[in-house]
Amino acid sequence: MTTSILVIGATGRTGQQLIKAANEHPDHPQVHAFARNPQSFPSEIAEKCTSVQKGDALVADQVYDALVATKATHIVIAIGVPNSTAPSTLRGDSAEAIIEAMKRYPKPVKTVIISALGASDTKIQFGFGVGMVIYYILRHLLKDHDRQEASFLDYYNDNEKGLLIVRPTGLVDGQEGSKVLLFDGQGRTPSLTVDRYDMAAWVVNQIANDGDCFGKAINISKAV
């Protein structure tokens, strides 16, 4: 079966790196962008996509249409509100709409969620209370990720290998080329950051190789 990845949040900073990483992967999986405003895509990213699907992730019908049009085998969700830590229900609400669309779609779809370290029971632990300060700043966003994760965990309850939750530390750009480190999310956080492309390349490898992290929640940072 041809691997066909639908990236939700494709115009965003992580979404663009996912498209780039898929395009550069030796297996050349199909990569489709799902975006509210395809015209806001940089042309150099749009041309790396197999197709661009216009749609709002809060509208189940539009997600369903994109699943059908792309014959999606995988969805990667990198949805958010740029540079905002204000209360938001976007991630949780879109999870419900995406799940509703997947329930109607007749083929099995695997999902990767880009969540965040601090979600669920994971801890942001840096010396001198830095982790607690970061957690406090991100508390609304983490609550939204908690809801997002819980919805998908519930949906994949009978098919755990269909879901991969990725919880990065702070996402940065322009530092690609470092190794990534997977850690347990309970002890000291290895690094405050991870480059978006490095994380995206790791995610695409998992998808292309049907990696053994499906069925798990993975905390990821730059290797130090």
Ligand SMILES: NC(=O)c1ccc[n+]([C@@H]2O[C@H](COP(=O)([O-])OP(=O)(O)OC[C@H]3O[C@@H](n4cnc5c(N)ncnc54)[C@H](OP(=O)(O)O)[C@@H]3O)[C@@H](O)[C@H]2O)c1
């Ligand atoms: N920033 C960090 O340091 C950090 C760290 C850990 C985890 N995360 C998580 O990683 C995820 C991605 O973050 P990011 O900073 O890479 O993303 P971003 O640059 O903020 O991009 C967010 C994307 O979501 C899209 N979007 C918003 N509402 C949508 C809707 N209703 N339908 C379809 N698309 C919609 C935006 O599209 P439009 O162009 O249409 O607005 C945009 O493409 C977020 O969930 C964030 O919480 C971020």
